[in-house]
Amino acid sequence: MGTAVRENSEYRQRGSRTPKRLEPVPDRPVPLASAPRVLLLNASYEALTALPARRAVVMLLGGKADVVHEHPVEVVVRSVDTSVRVPSVIRLREYVRIPYRTQVPMTRAALMHRDGHRCGYCNAKATTVDHVVPRSRGGAHNWENCVASCAPCNHRKADKLLSELGWELHVPLVAPRGRTWRLVSQLREIGPYWEDYLYLDAA
Template sequence: MKLLCLGHAQVVEAEGEAKYQTHDLGSWLETSANQVESMADHVIRTVSHAMRVPKVIVLAIYDKLPSKEVKFSRHNVFLRDHHTCQYCRQVFSEGDLNLDHVVPRDKGGPTRWDNIVTSCFDCNNRKANKLPHEVNMFPKTPPRAPLWRPLFGFRRKGGIDDSWESFL
């Protein structure tokens, strides 16, 4: 809404005979005013106006592309490894997982993408602070920094709104 009010975005009509027509804030207010009463759940109301919640917007301007670098975090390591222990290959919930240094810190292993894998508590305890070849425990997939955003393409339960299908 902020981008629409500032003129940095336009609403794209997602359905009906005017499909793909774009609107600025003023024309969206006019267009959606006729349909507000039948859509009680999907309406933004102010003191003097009511309009449909935009489902699809297009940016009119932007100043930079988002960074392709993925932030190193516990959650993102779990997403990279698909919540799978890299030693026993079982899938666990996030609360039952740990991060393991492939080359232990006390042997010079850094805490970064290419030395951290997801492990379950049992495998992490069994490996302890040993090198992989010392305990014959090698990660299923060699650790590396992902080249994607972890949540890009992630589909929640229940799918996505139908109005997005033609844009994805």
């Protein structure tokens, strides 16, 4: 299969997580490496990983997976004798057993998802990660001491304790549990329809 990818949709998604409003765009070539990643589900609909578009298309053509959700932006992989639309979510035809690991790595992406991308101090949009007990005062870098924060709150708090500022936290500082949270900890963004399978409300 060739590497040419064309964005053939009359529309492009505005926003990165949930398709809301679409606007017209002309057809234009899109590098395959820039095509959106695809969420791979087990046969049981459990989220496994986010695949590069090329790998997802190979699995579809090889009969190893089926499309669950098309991507709202039509991106098509073309070869000499066939063309395949890159989906948003695919599902394995046969179940594969995955070893279960209970500990979820704490990454910036996973922490932001846990806290809903809102500041734990003022509920504004979060753009940074803050240590509730500052590292300079013995605070650990873990789920129980880190919170999503907006830049102004992070700057104002600096190396102070919440009791010294009279502040309160608006989110519980707990480590998320579940298989899919390991995947969430590695994701930079969530594609269309992915949240139905990532179970982000389960901590």
